[in-house]
Amino acid sequence: MRRIPEVLLFGLIQPIMFVVLFTYVFGGSIALPGSQAGDAQAYREFLMAGIFAQTVTFATAGAGAGIADDMHKGLIDRFRSLPMSRGAVLTGRTLADLVQTALTLVVLAVVALLIGWRSHENLLEVVAGFGLLLLLGYAFSWIGALIGLSVRTPEAATSGGLIWLFPLTFISTAFVPSQNMPTVLRHIAEWNPFSATVQAARELFGNLPPNYPVPDAWPMQHPVLASVIWSVLIIAVFRTLAVRKYRSATA
Numbered sequence: 001m002r003r004i005p006e007v008l009l010f011g012l013i014q015p016i017m018f019v020v021l022f023t024y025v026f027g028g029s030i031a032l033p034g035s036q037a038g039d040a041q042a043y044r045e046f047l048m049a050g051i052f053a054q055t056v057t058f059a060t061a062g063a064g065a066g067i068a069d070d071m072h073k074g075l076i077d078r079f080r081s082l083p084m085s086r087g088a089v090l091t092g093r094t095l096a097d098l099v100q101t102a103l104t105l106v107v108l109a110v111v112a113l114l115i116g117w118r119s120h121e122n123l124l125e126v127v128a129g130f131g132l133l134l135l136l137g138y139a140f141s142w143i144g145a146l147i148g149l150s151v152r153t154p155e156a157a158t159s160g161g162l163i164w165l166f167p168l169t170f171i172s173t174a175f176v177p178s179q180n181m182p183t184v185l186r187h188i189a190e191w192n193p194f195s196a197t198v199q200a201a202r203e204l205f206g207n208l209p210p211n212y213p214v215p216d217a218w219p220m221q222h223p224v225l226a227s228v229i230w231s232v233l234i235i236a237v238f239r240t241l242a243v244r245k246y247r248s249a250t251a
Contacts, residue, residue: 008100011062015108016054022047022175023115033177033213041116042209048117053194055108056101056137057169059159063097067148068157076246087243093098094141101137105130112139120206124221129204132227136197139231142238149245150204174198178215190217193230199223 011124023044030043067090070076079089109130119126125150171188171197178186189195200223202208 008103011059011100011104011167012107015051015057015104016111018054019048019051019108019111019115022051023133031174032209033179033211044116045118045205045207046173046209047196048112049207050169050172051197051207052105052108052130052133052201053174054169055104056133057140057165057194058162059097059101059104059137060140060147060165061158062100063094063141063144064068064146064151064157064161065154066097066150067093067145069154071149072153086247087239088243090142090145090239090246093143094138096209097141098134099172101141102134105133117207121204124173125204125206128224129201130202132197132200132224132231136193136227137236139238142235142242146238146242146245147243168192168194171222172198177212178220179213186215187217190215190220193227193234195219196223196226196230200227239242 023040026043032042032046042212070093076089119129144157144161147160148154151157151160171185172192173189175196178189178195181189196219199214199220203223213219221232
């Protein structure tokens with residue numbers, strides 16, 4: 001990160017653009033259930049958990065591209081000659097990406113405060129909310145690792161890491177409530193692991209309107225527990241698949 005600081009810089013530009021665009025372009029036009037029509041502050045607070053979650057999950061593409069680049073340049077062949085666990089290489093890479101994601105999240109939180117976002121809960125709950133966001137980002141980085149090991153070039157890893165993230169993040173409760181979605185999309189959004197973490201962060205930040213009608217789906221009723229379960233499950237499944245793929249790719 002010290003040698004290529006533009007990677008971190010460019011990683012900040014997109015989420016900041018999303019914050020500004022959604023806040024000032026769409027914020028006054030989206031009415032939240034339980035709040036007054038045109039209440040821009042209510043939507044601003046509702047939005048930020050979604051932007052935070054989108055930021056940590058979009059780091060998946062960078063993780064996949066980095067691993068694909070290591071494979072392409074032969075760096076992995078050098079690691080093969082060293083007495084280390086096969087899983088250690090991928091774990092080190094994903095944890096390094098988590099550090100970068102955490103730095104990005106800190107800067108984004110400062111920007112959110114500047115445009116008027118506020119938390120209404122105590123510090124412990126706020127920290128727990130950001131912890132769940134980072135856990136989701138770490139879980140998704142293992143999906144990125146598997147993609148990076150499965151393609152031939154970093155460019156393909158970047159494209160493959162983003163193409164599935166857009167429907168995942170937009171068919172969710174990140175930017176709009178699920179109540180007005182078509183029935184099928186509403187069920188998908190409410191059982192989406194991304195939505196569970198967003199809902200958990202909103203509750204821990206105190207960013208839901210007082211009379212906001214929480215959907216009846218179990219993940220929306222118990223978002224903190226659902227977020228932890230989803231993230232741990234994703235890590236368990238995709239770490240296993242990624243390490244297996246790594247072994248076969250370097251055998």
